[in-house]
Amino acid sequence: MLKTKLAAAVLVALSVGPSAAFAYGQTAAAQQDTTTQSSSAEQKAKKLETVTVTGSLIPQTDIETATPIITITAQDMKVRGFTTVAEALQQSSFATGSVQGTSSSGSFTQGAQTLSMFGLPVGFVKYLVDGRPMGNFPALYNGSDTFNSLSGIPMEMVDHIDVLPGGQSSLYGSDAIAGVVNIVLKKHVDAPTIDVRYGWHSGGGGADRRISFADSFSAGKFNMLVGGQFESTQPIWTGDRSLTRQYFTQGTSAPVASRDFLVYSPFSGHYYFEDPNNCSNVTSLFGGTEGLRTRTRGRTYCGSFYTPSYATVTNDQKTANVYTHASFDVSDNLQLYGDLLYNYDEQKYSIGSNFTWWGTSVKYGAFYDPNLQDYVDLQKAFAPEETGGFKSIMNKQYEKSYMLTLGGKGTFGESNWDYDLGFTHSDDKLLEHNFQRFAGPIDNYFLQHVLGPQQGMDPNYGAYPVFAPDYAAFYKPISQADFRSFTGYTDTNAKTWDNMLRGQLTNASLFKLPGGDAGLAVVLEGGNQGWSYVPDPRLLDGEVWGTTDVQGAGHRSRYAATTELRLPVFSMVTLDASGRYDNYRVSGENVHHATYNLGLEFRPIESLLLRGRYGTAFKAPTLSDEFQGMSGFYSFVPDYLNCGRLGYGPANIASCPTPYDSTQYFGQQAGNKALQPITAKVWSYGAVWAPTSKLSFSVDYLHWDINNEVNTESADLLSQTEYLCDIGTLAMGSATCANAFGQITRGTSTTPGLLGQIQQIFTPKINVSNEQVNAITASINYVQDIGSWGKLAFATSYSDVLKHTTQAYPNDPSIDVLRHPAAYPNGTDFKSKVNGSLTWTPNEQWSGTVYFNRYGRTPNYLASALDNYTSPGTGRLGAWILYNASVTFNPTKNLGLSFLVNNLFNKMPPLDRSYPGTSSSPYNDSNYNVYGRAMYLEANYKFGAK
Numbered sequence: 011m012l013k014t015k016l017a018a019a020v021l022v023a024l025s026v027g028p029s030a031a032f033a034y035g036q037t038a039a040a041q042q043d044t045t046t047q048s049s050s051a052e053q054k055a056k057k058l059e060t061v062t063v064t065g066s067l068i069p070q071t072d073i074e075t076a077t078p079i080i081t082i083t084a085q086d087m088k089v090r091g092f093t094t095v096a097e098a099l100q101q102s103s104f105a106t107g108s109v110q111g112t113s114s115s116g117s118f119t120q121g122a123q124t125l126s127m128f129g130l131p132v133g134f135v136k137y138l139v140d141g142r143p144m145g146n147f148p149a150l151y152n153g154s155d156t157f158n159s160l161s162g163i164p165m166e167m168v169d170h171i172d173v174l175p176g177g178q179s180s181l182y183g184s185d186a187i188a189g190v191v192n193i194v195l196k197k198h199v200d201a202p203t204i205d206v207r208y209g210w211h212s213g214g215g216g217a218d219r220r221i222s223f224a225d226s227f228s229a230g231k232f233n234m235l236v237g238g239q240f241e242s243t244q245p246i247w248t249g250d251r252s253l254t255r256q257y258f259t260q261g262t263s264a265p266v267a268s269r270d271f272l273v274y275s276p277f278s279g280h281y282y283f284e285d286p287n288n289c290s291n292v293t294s295l296f297g298g299t300e301g302l303r304t305r306t307r308g309r310t311y312c313g314s315f316y317t318p319s320y321a322t323v324t325n326d327q328k329t330a331n332v333y334t335h336a337s338f339d340v341s342d343n344l345q346l347y348g349d350l351l352y353n354y355d356e357q358k359y360s361i362g363s364n365f366t367w368w369g370t371s372v373k374y375g376a377f378y379d380p381n382l383q384d385y386v387d388l389q390k391a392f393a394p395e396e397t398g399g400f401k402s403i404m405n406k407q408y409e410k411s412y413m414l415t416l417g418g419k420g421t422f423g424e425s426n427w428d429y430d431l432g433f434t435h436s437d438d439k440l441l442e443h444n445f446q447r448f449a450g451p452i453d454n455y456f457l458q459h460v461l462g463p464q465q466g467m468d469p470n471y472g473a474y475p476v477f478a479p480d481y482a483a484f485y486k487p488i489s490q491a492d493f494r495s496f497t498g499y500t501d502t503n504a505k506t507w508d509n510m511l512r513g514q515l516t517n518a519s520l521f522k523l524p525g526g527d528a529g530l531a532v533v534l535e536g537g538n539q540g541w542s543y544v545p546d547p548r549l550l551d552g553e554v555w556g557t558t559d560v561q562g563a564g565h566r567s568r569y570a571a572t573t574e575l576r577l578p579v580f581s582m583v584t585l586d587a588s589g590r591y592d593n594y595r596v597s598g599e600n601v602h603h604a605t606y607n608l609g610l611e612f613r614p615i616e617s618l619l620l621r622g623r624y625g626t627a628f629k630a631p632t633l634s635d636e637f638q639g640m641s642g643f644y645s646f647v648p649d650y651l652n653c654g655r656l657g658y659g660p661a662n663i664a665s666c667p668t669p670y671d672s673t674q675y676f677g678q679q680a681g682n683k684a685l686q687p688i689t690a691k692v693w694s695y696g697a698v699w700a701p702t703s704k705l706s707f708s709v710d711y712l713h714w715d716i717n718n719e720v721n722t723e724s725a726d727l728l729s730q731t732e733y734l735c736d737i738g739t740l741a742m743g744s745a746t747c748a749n750a751f752g753q754i755t756r757g758t759s760t761t762p763g764l765l766g767q768i769q770q771i772f773t774p775k776i777n778v779s780n781e782q783v784n785a786i787t788a789s790i791n792y793v794q795d796i797g798s799w800g801k802l803a804f805a806t807s808y809s810d811v812l813k814h815t816t817q818a819y820p821n822d823p824s825i826d827v828l829r830h831p832a833a834y835p836n837g838t839d840f841k842s843k844v845n846g847s848l849t850w851t852p853n854e855q856w857s858g859t860v861y862f863n864r865y866g867r868t869p870n871y872l873a874s875a876l877d878n879y880t881s882p883g884t885g886r887l888g889a890w891i892l893y894n895a896s897v898t899f900n901p902t903k904n905l906g907l908s909f910l911v912n913n914l915f916n917k918m919p920p921l922d923r924s925y926p927g928t929s930s931s932p933y934n935d936s937n938y939n940v941y942g943r944a945m946y947l948e949a950n951y952k953f954g955a956k
Contacts, residue, residue, distance in 0.1 A: 064141070064172035064192045066586070067181060067531035067574045069518050074698050076586055076609030076621040078710040078787065080104065080173040080807065084196075087165060089859040090847055091894035091912040091946070093209070093218070095168060096123035096160035099191065101863050103809040103843040104128060104175055104787060108835060108936035110152065118560075119149050121325060121357040121407040122159035127175060127188040128785045129814055129827070129839040130714070132157045134629060136178065136186035139163075139193050139351065142415060142512075143182075145436030146633075148504030148543065153560050153643070154679075154722075156541070156632035162353035162411055164239040164331035166205055166222035169196045175787060176712050177627030177692030180588040180607035183535075183570055184630040187690050187716065195351070197335050198235060199224045202953040209946035212916060215246035216324055216944065231339040238332050245326040248362065249319030251940040253918055254931050256315045262872075262883065263927040267303040267313030268363070270295070270391040271485050274309075275384050276376050277668050281309035282386060284481035291486050295393035296363075312485060317391060318930035320400040321362030323940055330354045344420040347432075355409040360400045364930060367391040368452055370461075372556045375674075377461075378468035378476045385474060388460070388484060398490045403445045403497070411438035426519045434510045442502040447555040448548070451496035460484045471760045500546035500554060506633075510537035525578030533572040540565030541633035558644075562681060564637025567595045568630075584611040594630050596683055603628045603687045621710075622695035631685035635720050635775050638681035646672045647725045647771065650733035652764045660730065673768045679722050682775045690716040709788040719779035724819055725771045728753055778820065784813040800853055806846030810866075811839070831869030832877035838934050842866035858897040865890040868937060872924035887920040890938065906950040916943040 062069050065077035082098050092098040099105060100123070107126020110119065124132045132151055137144040137158040147159040171193050178186040202225040209218035224237035248254035257265040271292060273282040285291075289302040289312035296314040303313040332352040339345050369389040370377055376385040397403050417432025457463075460483050465476040512535045519527040545559035574588040586609035593602040607625030614620070653659075653666035663671060696710030728750045734740045735747035753773070757766035789807040796802055814827040814836055831837040845863040866889055873884040896910040919938035933940070 064190070064194075065174045065178070065181070066576070067514065067533065067572070067588075068516060068529035068576050070529065070576065074619055074621075076584075076611050076623050077174055077178075078176070078621075078694065078696055078708065078712075080175070080787075080789075081170055082173070083170040084168055086847075087168070088908070088948075089849060089857070089896050089898070090861040091896055091910045093165070093912075093944075093946070094123070094161070095163040095165050095171070095193065096125070098165075098171065099160065099173070100125050101845065102173065103807040103845055104173065104189070106785075106809060106811055106840045106843055106866075107132075108839050108934065110936055118153040119147065119151050119157075119159070120359055120361075120405075121161070121327075121355070121409070122147050122149065122151075122157075123161045124151065124157050124159060126839070128712070128714075128783055128809070128811055129836045130188040130716075130781075130783060131155065131719075133185065133632065134188035136182050136184075136190045137193070138182070138190065139413060140195055140349065140415075141192060142413070142432075142434045143436075143508070143510070145411065145413065145438045145508050146506045146541070148409075148438055148440040148506050148541070149442065150543070150560060150634050150638075153641070154634070154638075156634045162329070162331070162355055162409065163193055164222065164237070164329075164333060164351075164353075166220075166239050167195050167224070167237045167331065167333045167351075169194045175710075175785075176623065176694050177605075177607075177625060177690055177714065179605040179627035180590045180625055181572060181574065183572075183590060183592050184628060184687075187627045187629055187688070187692070187714065195333060195335070195349075196224065196235060196237070198233075199226045199237075200952070201225075203950065204953075205948065205950045207946055207948040209944055211246065211942055211944050213246075213942040214250040215244060216941065217244045218242070218944075218946070232336070233338075234334065234336040236332075236334050238330075240330050241328070243324070243327045245322040245359065246324040246941060247319065247360075248321045248323055248931070249316075251323070251918075251942065253933070253940050254321075254323065255319045257318060258925050258927055258929045258932040260921065260923055261925040261927050261929060261932060262923065265315055265927040266305060267301075267315045268317040268391060269311050269313050269389055270300060270317065270393070271312035272389040273311075273386055273481070273484075274389070276371060276387050277385055280384070281305075281311060282382055282384075283310040284479075285312065285485040286482055287485065289485065295395050295487055297394070300393070317363045317393075320360060320394060321364070322359045322404075323935075326358040326404070328356045340418075341420075343423065344418055346418045347416075349415040350412065352412040353409070355407075355411075357407045358404040359407075360404045362400065363391050363393070366397065366400075366403075366447075368447065368456060368555070370456075373449075373453055374475055375669075376474055378470075378474050379478065380465070380476060381478055385468070388456075388479065390484070392493065393487070396488050396490060396493050398493070405445055406443040408441040408443070409438065412436070426517045428516045428518075430512075430514045430516075432512055434508075434512070436506075436508045438506045440504040442504070443499050444502070445497065446500050446548075446557060447497050449553055449555040452555050455492065455496050473760045500549055502543070502545040502549070502559065504541075504543040506539070506541050508537065508539040510535055523578050523580075525581045525584060528578065529574075529576040531572075531574045534570075535572075536567075536569040538565060538567040539633065541637065543634070543638075558641070560634075560638060560641035562634060562638035562641070564633050564681075566597075566633065566636075569593055582613045584613075585609070586611070588625075592628075592630065596631075596636055599683070601630060601685075601687065603630070603689070617700045619698040620695075621697070622693070624693040625691075627690040627692050629688040631682075631687065631720065634681065635685055636681045636683050638679070638775075640678050640680050643677045643679070644674060645677050645725065646674050647729050647768065649673045649768050650729045651736045652767075654733045654737060655764055660733070669767060675725070675768045676770045677725060678770060678772045680772075680774050685720060685775065686718060686777050688716065688718050688720065688777070690714055704793040706791045707789070709786065712783075712785050712787070714781075714783045716782070717780050718777040719781065720775050720777060721779045721818060722773040722775055723753070723778075725773055727819065728771060728773070729768070779816065779818050781816040782813065783811065785809060785811045800851045803849040803851070804846070806844065808842070808844040810842040814839075829879075830877055831873040831879070832875070837877075838868055838874055838937060840866045840868060840937065855900045856898070859895065861894040861896075863892050863894075865892075865937070868934065870922045870924040871929075871932070871934075883924050885924070887922055890917065890920055892917055904952050904954075908946075908948040908950070910946040910948065912944040912946075913942055918942065 087098045105125045107129040151157045174190040178190045204223045207220040220241040222239035226235045292300045299314040299316045334350045337347045371387045413436040415434040419430035461477040468474040514533045516531045518529045520530045542563040549559040570592040572590040577585040589606040591604045605626045609623045612620040648663045649670040652670045658666035694712040698708045700706040731750035755770035759766040787809045792804045794802045817824045827833045827836040847861040849859040851857040867886040893914040894912045898908045900906045919933035925932035
């Protein structure tokens with residue numbers, strides 16, 4: 011029914027082999043099942059020709075439109091070896107940005123999975139399930155940003171995924187700046203189906219067990235699909251991989267042991283070795299690897315080369331999903347429907363020994379030892395023999411979420427007007443059960459056993475406490491009972507919820523034009539949404555040692571109106587225009603924004619489409635940006651004012667004496683209900699060419715110009731402002747100076763002529779940052795009959811970020827991210843990615859696929875540290891190329907047996923010799939992983955299939 015070569019090539023690519031370039035919401039047959047039909051035979055025939063395309067509200071006969079769309083089918087995911095929906099999207103060529111995940115130890119959302127399209131922020135992607143917005147993950151990415159987690163989508167229930175790169179706010183509203191991901195779930199299965207999979211890694215760890223089932227049944231006018239999936243995955247530990255089990259052995263220096271028992275001066279950097287037993291009392295720790303170690307300049311301490319072995323690089327995870335889709339045909343003009351997707355997710359992970367320690371610097375900064383006659387600090391890491399094993403103190407996360415939709419759709423009589431009215435409620439609850447060291451008990455333990463009673467304040471400044479430690483007691487293991495006496499768990503509860511009532515009117519044949527029927531769609535939406543993040547109170551009042559958290563809660567109402575008009579003005583030219591108005595009611599005030607999009611399709615010949623789009627996009631302030639409560643963090647900032655009074659200006663701040671050159675401070679940030687939307691201008695142009703029904707090419711160029719991005723006020727700029735006010739460049743009585751001095755809290759000065767040390771800085775969120783991105787995407791799909799040898803299907807896709815500039819604050823210079831590897835967080839992104847697959851289907855029983863993914867070059871560690879590619883040792887890492895392979899055998903029509911191998915050649919991250927020997931993970935864990943080769947056996951059985 012779709013007659014053009016272009017459409018035929020797309021359908022062949024989608025139905026025979028893995029696809030990479032085009033998308034369809036439903037096939038014509040599926041459209042017949044799900045769209046209420048008129049009694050008119052002519053109208054039925056016309057509707058059978060239309061398909062619902064993600065990226066348009068109007069059903070149409072053309073699969074490819076002005077909007078470039080990428081589709082990943084369920085078959086693609088299986089034969090390419092993807093194990094989750096998140097993995098399928100993260101390995102796609104458009105996912106060039108670095109993201110934190112399970113391998114990023116110590117991150118705020120280690121149990122969540124997300125992606126960055128073309129290096130843009132993770133919150134700039136709009137996620138839909140069957141065209142309805144997904145609820146947000148309750149915790150905040152990097153402790154600040156609202157985002158969506160993909161870890162709760164059951165892969166076996168997915169029919170296909172449509173991805174629309176570029177701004178799409180004129181149809182889908184807020185967040186749709188980088189693009190839209192629409193996850194389309196199955197609505198029907200041919201027979202009751204059960205699928206069982208078992209997987210393992212050749213390097214150890216990561217054993218995976220998954221079972222899923224699905225069935226469809228009908229009773230008169232009632233139809234229902236029920237599916238479920240359960241999966242259990244064991245963790246991979248850093249100790250399971252040679253690259254991460256010890257400190258780096260191939261870097262710029264020899265491997266350097268961890269400083270597990272250390273006495274040092276924070277001011278001079280001098281080490282004191284005060285163990286009369288030369289570490290002999292602690293040699294049993296860390297599996298017997300603890301011993302006497304020496305760093306450069308004779309600095310001696312007790313340490314181990316193998317302390318990195320105790321973190322997880324993949325989580326211990328158990329998930330259970332239930333999905334149902336039901337419909338009831340009330341009449342020829344009305345169908346009632348309902349969908350429920352429920353997810354339970356339980357994860358455990360370890361952040362390792364590097365994050366499990368105690369030291370005097372946190373409470374005291376330093377203390378004065380009268381015997382050493384110096385200001386010193388103690389530092390002690392806890393070993394598995396002291397903790398009872400790191401498996402026994404893992405952090406735990408429990409998530410329960412569901413998405414419920416109820417509605418009705420149909421046609422008004424014999425007219426061309428279709429309607430769809432539905433209500434969607436999503437709810438996501440999260441419990442973070444995290445292992446902690448409690449400040450009072452842990453400090454008191456070491457006061458009693460090591461430091462002894464305080465002996466007043468130091469004789470020089472009167473600012474530091476005086477202790478005479480028992481160093482022999484310091485250089486001894488502690489018992490597991492003692493460790494348990496000052497450790498335990500905190501519980502943080504978080505929640506998001508969303509209600510949306512949505513009504514849509516559509517007429518795909520509004521009136522006739524020379525190129526065909528004009529179409530119109532109008533959508534009205536209204537609802538409310540909320541967010542709550544309630545940490546254990548001990549995290550906020552200083553009772554948890556060295557750790558704090560964010561907090562906040564709020565809700566708002568919203569409504570939106572959308573319209574789209576599709577005009578085939580000539581047989582070769584089609585115009586598409588859409589506009590949307592969104593309004594959010596926040597604490598009695600309105601935050602609103604209007605967006606639009608203009609699209610052009612030009613078909614000079616049957617097999618060629620030239621297309622272009624221009625429009626705007628936006629992202630409303632997130633609930634966390636608006637309602638985040640006072641939340642804390644630790645960081646460092648130069649004290650420009652005191653350095654200036656000591657004679658060191660901003661140009662030679664590095665020469666300013668300690669601690670003013672880099673002062674540790676407690677930062678506080680909070681939401682801002684006066685924030686305005688992030689705005690963007692977006693455009694793209696490209697071409698699709700299908701010279702034959704079995705071959706198609708596409709290429710598109712995309713541009714983003716994004717303004718008003720939310721950032722926190724700069725602590726560095728606030729400190730500089732104090733300095734400029736102090737020297738008279740800025741008027742001391744000005745609001746700018748009052749603001750800077752009001753947001754920086756200092757201690758009491760002990761030195762004449764200087765102010766007290768910076769202790770706390772308040773940095774609220776503001777609309778201040780900007781960025782621009784240019785990127786190109788391309789794809790090829792080809793299917794070839796090879797006679798008695800069957801068929802070959804080839805697909806490849808490519809993305810390249812041509813430009814990425816950012817500006818954090820209005821007076822800052824614009825940073826070229828592609829040439830500044832230290833630019834946060836984009837400097838280490840992949841500039842380009844290309845992947846492809848070749849599937850051979852010799853007959854109905856056998857098929858095999860080889861898939862490759864080439865990750866482009868990234869800066870090495872030293873380039874990122876020095877922010878250049880010219881200093882000695884700097885450079886770029888080579889491309890990282892991974893291969894997956896799969897083979898499927900169908901001995902009967904009921905049974906399919908598959909064997910899949912991911913990372914076929916067991917490739918580790920590119921060797922980066924610019925890391926020093928102090929590195930425990932000598933690779934960028936936001937880009938690379940050490941999972942290695944994984945193998946899976948899978949069986950799929952369909953009961954009663956014919």
